[in-house]
Amino acid sequence: MAERAILVLGAGGHGKAVLDLLLASGDFVVAGVVDAAPRVASVLGIAVLGDEAAAPRILAEGVGDAHPAIGANAARLSAGARLEAMGFALPALVHPSAVLGRGATLGAGAVVMARAVVGPDASIGRLALINTGAIVEHDCVVEEGAHLAPGVVLAGGVRVGARAMLGAGAVVLPAVSIGADAIIGAGAAVIADVAPGLTVTGVPARAV
Numbered sequence: 001m002a003e004r005a006i007l008v009l010g011a012g013g014h015g016k017a018v019l020d021l022l023l024a025s026g027d028f029v030v031a032g033v034v035d036a037a038p039r040v041a042s043v044l045g046i047a048v049l050g051d052e053a054a055a056p057r058i059l060a061e062g063v064g065d066a067h068p069a070i071g072a073n074a075a076r077l078s079a080g081a082r083l084e085a086m087g088f089a090l091p092a093l094v095h096p097s098a099v100l101g102r103g104a105t106l107g108a109g110a111v112v113m114a115r116a117v118v119g120p121d122a123s124i125g126r127l128a129l130i131n132t133g134a135i136v137e138h139d140c141v142v143e144e145g146a147h148l149a150p151g152v153v154l155a156g157g158v159r160v161g162a163r164a165m166l167g168a169g170a171v172v173l174p175a176v177s178i179g180a181d182a183i184i185g186a187g188a189a190v191i192a193d194v195a196p197g198l199t200v201t202g203v204p205a206r207a208v
C-alpha cells in the first residue's frame with residue numbers, strides 16, 4: 001500500500017501504542033499528534049502539534065486520515081465522530097505482526113495490535129480495539145467501540161456488544177454473548193451470557 005499521512009489524536013499510553021503500530025506498519029506517514037491537554041512535546045519522536053483545535057489546519061495541509069487513540073471506549077467513539085465530521089477518514093489499523101483470517105472484516109478505525117489474531121469470518125466493528133496478543137476466533141462479532149485488552153481470548157462464535165470492555169487475559173467460551181457496555185474483569189473466564197452494562201469477574205465469571 002502507498003504511504004498515507006495520518007494524524008493521531010491522543011498522546012497518552014494508548015496513543016503511544018497506536019503510534020508504535022503506525023511506525024511499524026510502513027503504510028502511513030505520521031503527520032503528528034494532537035491531544036485534548038498536551039503535556040509532552042513528542043511521543044516516540046512524533047511531535048505533539050497542539051490540541052484538537054489544530055486538527056482542521058492539519059487536514060487542510062493534506063493529511064486525510066486520522067485516528068482517535070483514546071483508551072476509554074465512549075470517548076474514543078465520540079472523538080472518532082468529531083474527526084469524521086471535520087473531514088478525516090478513519091482507516092482500520094493493523095500491526096504487521098497481527099494475523100487476519102480469510103473473510104475477517106474490520107470497521108472504520110478498528111485497531112488490531114501486535115500479535116493479535118482475528119480468525120476467519122470474524123467481524124470487528126468501527127473503532128473497536130483488539131489489543132496486543134488478543135485472539136478473536138472464527139465467526140466472532142465484536143461491535144463498535146468494544147475493547148479486548150491484551151491477551152483476551154474469544155472462542156468461536158462469541159458476540160461482544162458495543163463499548164464492552166474485556167480486561168487483560170479474560171477468556172470467553174464459544175458462542176457466549178456479552179452485552180453492550182459490559183465490563184469483564186482481568187483474568188475472568190466467561191462461561192455464560194453477560195447482560196448489558198453488567199460487570200463480572202472471576203473463574204467462572206460472576207456479577208459483582
Ligand SMILES: CC(C)(COP(=O)(O)OP(=O)(O)OC[C@H]1O[C@@H](n2cnc3c(N)ncnc32)[C@H](O)[C@@H]1OP(=O)(O)O)[C@@H](O)C(=O)NCCC(=O)NCCS
Binds near residue numbers: 166183184188199
Ligand atoms: C473488574 C474491574 C473493572 C473492577 O474494577 P473496580 O470497579 O475499580 O473494582 P475494585 O478494584 O474496587 O475491586 C472490587 C472488588 O473486585 C475484586 N476484583 C477486582 N478486579 C478483579 C478481577 N479482575 N478478578 C477478580 N476479582 C477482582 C477486588 O478484589 C475487590 O474485591 P473485594 O470487594 O472483595 O475487596 C477491574 O479490577 C479489572 O479487572 N479491570 C481490567 C483492567 C484491564 O485489564 N485493563 C486493560 C487495559 S489495556
